Amino acid sequence: MKKTWSKSLALLMLAFMLVLGACSSNSGSGSGGSGGSGGSGDAGGDVELTFMWWGPEERHQATLAAIDIYEEQTGVFFETEQLSWDGYWQKLPTLAASKSMTDVLQMDAAYINDYVARGTLADLSDIDLSGIVDDAVIENLKINGKLYGIPLSQNSQGMAFNKAALEEYGIDTPQVGWSWDEYFEWGRQAKAKLPDGKFAIGDPTQNWDWYNWYQTGNGGAPLFSPDGLEFNLDKDLFVQWHQTHADLRAEGIIPPPEKTLSFLENDPTADPMASGTVMTRGATTGSVNALEQMMPGQVDVINIPVGEAGGGWAQSTIFLSISADSPNLEEAKKFVKWFITDQEAGQALGMTRGIPISPEIYEILEPSMTDADRLGKKIYDISVPTALPFFAIAAGYTEWVDTYKSTIEGVMFGQTTIEQAYEKMNELGERIAEQNAAKQ
Structure with a gap:
């Protein structure tokens, strides 16, 4: 404090x-001033x-x-x-x-x-x-x-990358405007040049907003309508997103789940990038400043990968x-x-x-x-x-967001199938939408 x-x-x-004041005057009338400190x-x-x-x-x-x-x-x-x-x-x-x-x-x-x-x-x-x-x-x-x-x-969502490390390992710099497919392929190719324990891309699957960027960037509706009355979870895109990361995880392209969940952004020793473990991570206009402070002269930036409709946000x-x-x-x-x-x-x-x-x-x-x-x-x-619009958590969906994180962590460790995760998250989202509608 x-x-x-x-x-x-x-x-x-x-x-x-x-x-x-009490000692010097019995009347208490004072001078009528309001006091204050200038x-x-x-x-x-x-x-x-x-x-x-x-x-x-x-x-x-x-x-x-x-x-x-x-x-x-x-x-x-x-x-x-x-x-x-x-x-x-x-x-x-x-x-x-x-x-x-x-x-x-x-x-x-x-x-x-x-x-x-x-x-x-x-x-x-x-x-x-x-x-x-x-x-x-x-x-x-x-x-x-x-x-x-x-x-x-004014803020925006993009990505930061460790340009010094990429140069050291002979890895091509990401190109502005890259697509999701190009992003995943870049991670695969970069892995062949990295030593054990280092990764070109991370695993953001437990974060609902990353999936929402993937769904909306590929032409899907946002997960929540602004009024919270509609819930949209595209099964095909959901399965595609999580299966892609499951494959990357199995191939050692992204960190193992226990490593991913140990990361703490902006901590010099636990940040995925500042620690030297992952070559890229999400960053915003405000947060990239702190990353550069931890890694002076080593950081550069790129956009969030895009789909047919775009990607990321700026507002x-x-x-x-x-x-x-x-x-x-x-x-x-x-x-x-x-x-x-x-x-x-x-x-x-x-x-x-x-x-x-x-x-x-x-x-x-x-x-x-x-x-x-x-x-x-x-x-x-x-x-x-x-940039796409910024899609906020609609009223009533905090429980869904919390459940998404814990459920996908189960997927990451192989305790829950992707299909089971979809059914659970879709059912919960639809129930919340119905509850919101009943309150109207």
């Missing part, structure tokens, strides 16, 4: 001032906001630096918590259920529909973003006509939201707008959440962009031409 001493110190000082804020030092986010260490430090600036400008204090991606999404459902979410929280497009459906996020439609965020972007981000998250960046996917139960709603709204517009904050945050959503902030940052930052811009530019 950041600056947990701030609140105690503020309360101690306040108590001291009250004692002095800066641009109206709240003064008696307001404390809580803020929780996920991300790598670089993002944590940059966010703390920005918060320092806000505290200095406004006198508003913060208590913060920074978590890994997995830890964040394990903790947030419990906080939401107990109505104890932080005032401000980082939110992802993959989950925002679900949290809106739970009634846990505040409507932020009254925050004026004109001249900061394009009107069309705002409209695309609205849910049932309301805005529940302030977009932080705003990471937001700041506010708890619907926040006792500091108006102060929290001031902060989230400040977070994307203040120039000092923009310089402190840099590209740690992707390409800044504010054109003014990006213009300030561009001349001093690092190689890691330029990789973020490169992955965005590469992704745009073939």
Whole structure:
């Protein structure tokens, strides 16, 4: 937690001032001033906001630096918590259920529909973003006509690869626009040049979103309709995706399941790429920055493999939201707008959440962009031409996503057949769609 001493110190000082005031005056009329601690804020030092986010260490430090600036400008204090991606999404459902979410929280497009459906996020439609965020972007981000998250960046999904290792082993560099078939074949050919224990491509099959990219890229409908009333699991594509990976696993083209499940992205020793085990992995505009920090000068980027309809996505996917139960709603709204517009904050945050959503902030940052930052811009530019829409988890499907992961892990270890996995996941998805329809 950041600056947990701030609140105690503020309360101690306040108590001291009250004692002095009581000793010097019996009337209590004072001068009529509102107090406060200067800066641009109206709240003064008696307001404390809580803020929780996920991300790598670089993002944590940059966010703390920005918060320092806000505290200095406004006198508003913060208590913060920074978590890994997995830890964040394990903790947030419990906080939401107990109505104890932080005032401000980082939110992802993959989950925002679900949290809106739970009634846990505040409507932020009254925050004026004109001249900061394009009107069309705002409209695309609205849910049932309301805005529940302030977009932080332009983001995209692509892949990173270890260009230094590929050169060392004499492996051809991936080519922009590669198809899924070309991706799999590249992995097979590269394996012949790699020593034991190293792999050109990884095994993402336990991640539902990778399969969804494969299904939609090959002309199928997204797994979930935005309203959660339709569920679409293409059996032929599902079997094809998982059988292809089963074959690759058996041939030693991708890591064995126990190795795959031990990976931890952005950990220097456990990250599939940074550890030197796998030559490629998924990366976004924001996350590739952290990868380059761990592997300076070794990283390059490529698009997600494409099908006939395209592949990957490129849009705003990471937001700041506010708890619907926040006792500091108006102060929290001031902060989230400040977070994307203040120039000092923009310089402190840099590209740690992707390409800044504010054109003014990006213009300030561009001349001093690092190689890691330029990789973020490169992955965005590469992704745009073939990008599909970002497909989020629809409301009610969190159980399906969790079940998908555990079920496919069973497939990876040979404990469940692909056919059994399909039947289980299709039945669950259709049941959830029916339950959603019954609520209408």
